Amino acid sequence: MAASSPASQFPASVNGALLSGDARWQLAQRVAASDIFSRSEFLPKFLLDICELYLLGRTEEIREQQIGVRVFGRSPGYNPGDDNIVRNYAVQLRKRLNLYFEKEGKDEPFRIEIPRGGYIPVFHARKTKEEPSPVVTVISAAKEPETAAESHPDLPIPAAPRRADWRMFLAGLAIGLLLLGAAAFRWKLQTAPATVHAAPANxxxxxxxxxxxxxxxxxxxxxxxxxxxxxxxxxxxxxxxxxxxxxxxxxxxxxxxxxxxxxxxxxxxxxxxxxxxxxxxxxxxxxxxxxxxxxxxxxxxxxxxxxxxxxxxxxxxxxxxxxxxxxxxxxxxxxxxxxxxxxxxxxxxxxxxxxxxxxxxxxxxxxxxxxxxxxxxxxxxxxxxxxxxxxxxxxxxxxxxxxxxxxxxxxxxxxxxxxxxxxxxxxxxxxxxxxxxxxxxxxxxxxx
Structure with missing residues (x-):
């Protein structure tokens, strides 16, 4: 996360001030002020513009032509079909967002994505992986459980199940590992020359x-x-x-x-x-x-x-x-x-x-x-x-x-x-x- 306050770098609009308590808006400001975004003149403006309108419920204003006017200073009547600056920057915006949440923002509680085909942002809550609770069976030490024969003496006692021969299992596992290792070694020998002779980078x-x-x-x-x-x-x-x-x-x-x-x-x-x-x-x-x-x-x-x-x-x-x-x-x-x-x-x-x-x-x-x-x-x-x-x-x-x-x-x-x-x-x-x-x-x- 950025150490400095994003508010100092990106002055809040009147509407933006209404969102100051929204954790999603605070996230958008942190992203815009991050090292990954701050090197660009337009990407922080682009991100904050569409996030603000989305959080205010004004998604009908998140259109390519309107973004070009608000963010990139295009004239109100410009034709996005002739000027693709919004589409060019949207590609970079998606890439920078991925980089931010992979690195600087890997611990953020939310993630921002902009699905292809439009410019409306989506906020995803960060998924946390919880370990399943172990199942514990408690057996009272005061009394051993009855067997079927003890509770019903008239029933015939079944023969004891045959114990698995663990030595055979371990021997089979060892043979399998040896065969797998031999195959891996052979593959490495076959592919080694291509690696050794790879052309050096220019x-x-x-x-x-x-x-x-x-x-x-x-x-x-x-x-x-x-x-x-x-x-x-x-x-x-x-x-x-x-x-x-x-x-x-x-x-x-x-x-x-x-x-x-x-x-x-x-x-x-x-x-x-x-x-x-x-x-x-x-x-x-x-x-x-x-x-x-x-x-x-x-x-x-x-x-x-x-x-x-x-x-x-x-x-x-x-x-x-x-x-x-x-x-x-x-x-x-x-x-x-x-x-x-x-x-x-x-x-x-x-x-x-x-x-x-x-x-x-x-x-x-x-x-x-x-x-x-x-x-x-x-x-x-x-x-x-x-x-x-x-x-x-x-x-x-x-x-x-x-x-x-x-x-x-x-x-x-x-x-x-x-x-x-x-x-x-x-x-x-x-x-x-x-x-x-x-x-x-x-x-x-x-x-x-």
Whole structure:
């Protein structure tokens, strides 16, 4: 249980004050203030919102659209079919509740669950296992019980039952145990080689996918790239986070329906989806802590408390701008998408100061960055797989997911105490009809 009072962290509403004496409401507040929940901005609000309404008997207000407005600040008329933020967070809420009651809250008198298919919480009383009372037969010592023959002397006395031969039973038990042990030993010998030759965990993926924090895989926002190309106006991270760019964008001659479609729908590339699928099947993945989140739905809190993998071409992922100050290889973009290039802040011998896509060359040479950086509160990692275009992003991912090819580079990133260091890799590739050609690392930097 949390040591501090949850009331200090989550101010009670007027209705919440009416529930102050309810043990279920007190439990919800303890859960919201726990270490497992306090690292998230929205999960405590989500939990307290639905628990308060349930305990007040207002379950008709526990609906996805209304939760989006109350908890996540969505506009009253927003469409949950186009914006699945409530469903995404509900998945995490269920996982965090399970973790809380398995660890920090294992001794709580109640358990909170949110059945799938809805958002109405259920409070279960904790089941206690009671040992059955032993049955005791009391026989008076003053008088021995009569036998049937003594009470009825005319009845014939039956022959005494034959005593079980315990030595035979024990001998049979011993033989059975020996056979069972022999079978187990044989099975162990047969399976031992597979265990001995198991592939070692990849240090990079073992650092990204861990059991004590969430890992976000973030495909890029392709509709953002289309809007920037049409308007020739770059979108800052501030405008992206506030959603201002969605309301202010104007494209002359463009149908309003198509414009609204770009504003509302969540488009990403097949390249990003393929990379996401491959990442999710890595053996180091911790399924309960893996979250796929669209770039528009990502929050600053996710990059502070969790690990993250950011995917995509630079003009479709404004989040990279948040990390530029930590990079040597920086993305620089003009007013149009095709104006982007990679700047080399401190060129080493043989390196260029800038790397640009050559759309007119025979191989359409392009570039990408793979970078491992500390997350915003330096408690985890952010991995960038970002290209100047989709071909660059695909090439960078193909290289990164090739364990044999990456093994020598990963060894160089390891510090003397065996931990990973931050790194940056500049990747060059070519493309043919938007398909990535073989790539190679042409420059790198390692952190301390």
């Amino acid at each position: 240090p990079l993926w073992s650092a990204i996918f861990v059991r004590d924090r969430d890992t976000f895989i973030v495909p890029a926002d392709s509709s953002l790239g289309i809007l920037q190309n049409l308007t020739e106006e770059p979108v800052s991270l501030t405008s992206y986070l506030s959603g201002e760019y969605l309301s202010s964008v104007k494209v002359k001659g463009m149908d309003l329906g198509n414009l609204n479609d770009l504003r509302i729908q969540r488009y990403t590339s097949m390249v990003d989806l393929n990379i996401t699928s491959r990442l999710s099947h890595l053996p180091e993945v911790v399924p309960d802590h893996l979250i796929v989140r669209y770039a528009r739905d990502l929050r600053m809190d996710d990059l502070k408390n969790g690990n993250a993998i950011l995917l995509g071409a630079i003009h479709t992922d404004p989040w990279v701008g948040l990390l530029q100050s930590s990079l040597n290889f920086k993305f620089v973009c003009g007013r149009r998408v095709n104006d982007c290039y990679i700047s080399n802040a401190h060129p080493a011998q043989g390196e260029s100061a800038a790397y640009r896509t050559d759309p007119n060359g025979p191989s359409r040479e392009t570039y990408a960055i793979v970078a491992l950086l500390p997350n915003l509160d330096r408690s985890g990692w952010i991995l960038l797989i970002e290209g100047l275009n989709m071909a660059g992003t695909e090439a960078a991912a193909n290289m990164l997911l090739d364990s044999a090819a990456m093994r020598p580079m990963i060894r160089q990133t390891m510090s003397r105490n065996g931990t990973l260091r931050p790194f940056e890799l500049l990747v060059r590739t070519g493309s043919f009809d938007a398909e990535a050609l073989p790539s190679r690392i042409i420059a790198w930097r390692f952190g301390e």
